[in-house]
Amino acid sequence: MRALTWHGTHDVRVDTVPDPEIINPRDAILKITSTAICGSDLHLYDGVIPGVLPGDVLGHEFMGEVVETGKDSTLKKGQRVVVPFTISCGGCFHCQIKQYSACENSNPAEKQDMSATLYGHPMAALFGYSHLTGGYSGGQAEYVRVPFSDVGPIVIPDHLEDEKVLFLSDILPTGWMGAENADIQPDDTVAVWGCGPVGLFAIQSAIIMGASKVIAIDHYPHRLELAKKLGAEVINFKTTEVREALMEMSGGIGVDAVIDAVGMESHGFAVDNMLDMVKQTVGMGADRAAALKQAILAVRTGGRVSIPGVYGGMTDKFPLGALMEKGLQVRAGQTHVQRYTKPLLDKIEDGTIDTTFLISHRLPLEDAARGYKNFREEQDSWTKVVLKPGLEMEKAA
Amino acid sequence: MKNNREISMAGSVAAAGVALGALAFGAFLSRRHDGGSDDAPKNARRKNHGEHALVGRTVTIRKPAAELYAYWRDFGNLPEFMENVERITEEGGTKGRANWTIKAPAGTTVDLTTEVTDDVENNRIAWASVEGSDIETTGEVTFTEAPGDRGTRVSLRIEYDAPGGAIGRGIAKAFLREPEVQARHDLKRFKMLMETGEIATSAHRKSETRKAKQQENG
Numbered sequence: 001m002r003a004l005t006w007h008g009t010h011d012v013r014v015d016t017v018p019d020p021e022i023i024n025p026r027d028a029i030l031k032i033t034s035t036a037i038c039g040s041d042l043h044l045y046d047g048v049i050p051g052v053l054p055g056d057v058l059g060h061e062f063m064g065e066v067v068e069t070g071k072d073s074t075l076k077k078g079q080r081v082v083v084p085f086t087i088s089c090g091g092c093f094h095c096q097i098k099q100y101s102a103c104e105n106s107n108p109a110e111k112q113d114m115s116a117t118l119y120g121h122p123m124a125a126l127f128g129y130s131h132l133t134g135g136y137s138g139g140q141a142e143y144v145r146v147p148f149s150d151v152g153p154i155v156i157p158d159h160l161e162d163e164k165v166l167f168l169s170d171i172l173p174t175g176w177m178g179a180e181n182a183d184i185q186p187d188d189t190v191a192v193w194g195c196g197p198v199g200l201f202a203i204q205s206a207i208i209m210g211a212s213k214v215i216a217i218d219h220y221p222h223r224l225e226l227a228k229k230l231g232a233e234v235i236n237f238k239t240t241e242v243r244e245a246l247m248e249m250s251g252g253i254g255v256d257a258v259i260d261a262v263g264m265e266s267h268g269f270a271v272d273n274m275l276d277m278v279k280q281t282v283g284m285g286a287d288r289a290a291a292l293k294q295a296i297l298a299v300r301t302g303g304r305v306s307i308p309g310v311y312g313g314m315t316d317k318f319p320l321g322a323l324m325e326k327g328l329q330v331r332a333g334q335t336h337v338q339r340y341t342k343p344l345l346d347k348i349e350d351g352t353i354d355t356t357f358l359i360s361h362r363l364p365l366e367d368a369a370r371g372y373k374n375f376r377e378e379q380d381s382w383t384k385v386v387l388k389p390g391l392e393m394e395k396a397a
Numbered sequence: 398m399k400n401n402r403e404i405s406m407a408g409s410v411a412a413a414g415v416a417l418g419a420l421a422f423g424a425f426l427s428r429r430h431d432g433g434s435d436d437a438p439k440n441a442r443r444k445n446h447g448e449h450a451l452v453g454r455t456v457t458i459r460k461p462a463a464e465l466y467a468y469w470r471d472f473g474n475l476p477e478f479m480e481n482v483e484r485i486t487e488e489g490g491t492k493g494r495a496n497w498t499i500k501a502p503a504g505t506t507v508d509l510t511t512e513v514t515d516d517v518e519n520n521r522i523a524w525a526s527v528e529g530s531d532i533e534t535t536g537e538v539t540f541t542e543a544p545g546d547r548g549t550r551v552s553l554r555i556e557y558d559a560p561g562g563a564i565g566r567g568i569a570k571a572f573l574r575e576p577e578v579q580a581r582h583d584l585k586r587f588k589m590l591m592e593t594g595e596i597a598t599s600a601h602r603k604s605e606t607r608k609a610k611q612q613e614n615g
Contacts (some may be wrong), residue, residue, distance in 0.1 A: 026593040109585035
């Protein structure tokens with residue numbers, strides 16, 4: 001089959017690789033119909049996530065048709081399903097308390113040591129990401145093997161086309177959980193750093209959850225425009241002093257909750273961020289956390305900090321004092337996708353949530369490398385790339 | 398450049414290499430440490446021991462003790478999750494004799510016969526090698542109730558008499574069969590098998606699974 005494979009920093013290619021096979025009883029094989037490039041794929045593309053190996057098939061936002069099932073799979077051939085990017089067994093302690101992204105059984109035993117060393121505990125497995133998270137082949141391919149297919153995939157009714165539901169795999173639940181982790185109350189002012197896909201969905205979610213005001217922070221005009229259309233007020237951090245603006249916009253109190261939808265490759269021109277960038281570039285592993293640091297300073301005393309943005313290592317000059325002295329609550333984590341797929345599918349079906357506005361480009365899978373390049377370099381206009389294995393080159397938008 | 402001296406050195410410790418098979422099925426002891434002054438279990442690593450000897454592992458499995466005990470008591474099941482144990486055949490009888498064939502580095506195997514030395518239903522199984530085995534070993538697994546509905550705490554401890562000692566472990570490390578790591582992985586695979594009915598693999602095709610590769614390498 002054809003698949004997008006990683007070969008090194010800024011080097012991804014569509015190669016021919018062997019088709020996947022059913023290995024375990026609960027497996028299923030999907031024929032991919034739509035798959036997307038995620039902002040966190042760009043962390044792999046930029047080579048800042050450890051444990052990615054040449055030849056790895058990327059992609060953790062995908063959906064498709066069931067073409068083969070193991071004997072204990074509950075799926076049926078021909079069903080259309082969206083697959084959560086987190087792989088969860090459904091049977092362990094964490095899955096039972098719905099902390100799916102902390103599943104104890106999905107990351108193969110021999111691969112758990114690396115993340116256990118880094119983080120103190122092993123991580124659950126993710127599709128198409130690092131070998132720290134299992135090294136499972138991803139879905140930017142014609143076919144994918146889906147383990148624990150009786151737990152993760154959600155069956156999609158025929159009348160909902162791919163583009164309406166594809167983002168249930170990651171960014172919609174991730175934005176939603178980002179807002180949920182901010183514990184939004186009706187009179188709250190909420191600030192969201194980053195108007196990429198997760199930030200935009202977090203804005204949308206915060207508004208649905210009843211925030212009285214949502215303020216979006218970015219520097220790409222088109223992305224700020226999208227945030228505005230969703231109902232947010234916007235701040236361009238290139239032209240405006242963010243914390244001062246937030247203080248004014250919240251009546252001198254500070255915003256009640258902040259959401260960092262930027263993560264480890266944050267832009268920023270403060271000295272510490274530049275230092276972090278140098279360290280990250282030379283592999284010393286300091287995450288650039290300018291957005292998070294700014295968010296912690298901007299949130300009101302006793303406020304909430306939610307971190308859906310991805311971090312993988314350490315960071316320097318962390319405002320620990322502000323965190324403690326202001327009595328902040330912090331919630332973070334990979335998304336417990338399986339917790340949200342059904343309720344969010346319902347919201348898509350009844351029209352409360354529409355995610356299609358985000359898609360700027362549809363490309364054939366064969367053209368995926370160009371998708372990566374432009375999604376990274378033209379962030380203002382390439383807001384979201386959907387790849388379709390069947391699409392012919394000339395039909396590409 | 399690999400020179401002949403290295404190779405002959407490897408040859409000279411071949412006798413010790415026999416012990417390596419034992420490393421394959423769990424956690425081991427060559428020197429029991431005296432425990433600390435706190436409540437951490439005996440098998441927890443102490444900082445003042447440069448080369449910790451007793452390694453054992455505990456996992457919590459969301460299944461009743463009876464179910465886990467029953468699976469383990471059937472020794473023929475153990476190779477399902479103990480990666481380097483090729484097979485175990487039970488002779489039966491009152492002493493629960495079983496013959497183990499364990500993979501050792503460089504395509505060799507180690508054979509031993511064990512007898513069950515203690516058997517408390519749903520709670521504890523202990524075994525020891527009998528004379529005539531390639532290595533001397535004892536092991537025990539205990540099943541105790543975890544709080545609330547968290548299932549059962551399963552602790553595995555395997556001790557062995559290690560001719561070669563540190564050298565043996567050194568070689569084991571070179572062959573990626575470090576016993577502590579092996580014990581941890583084996584127990585995690587046991588947990589996976591019990592909680593999910595299968596052992597997680599990120600292999601893309603059957604030929605890429607660790608099992609298939611192992612059979613290939615003999």
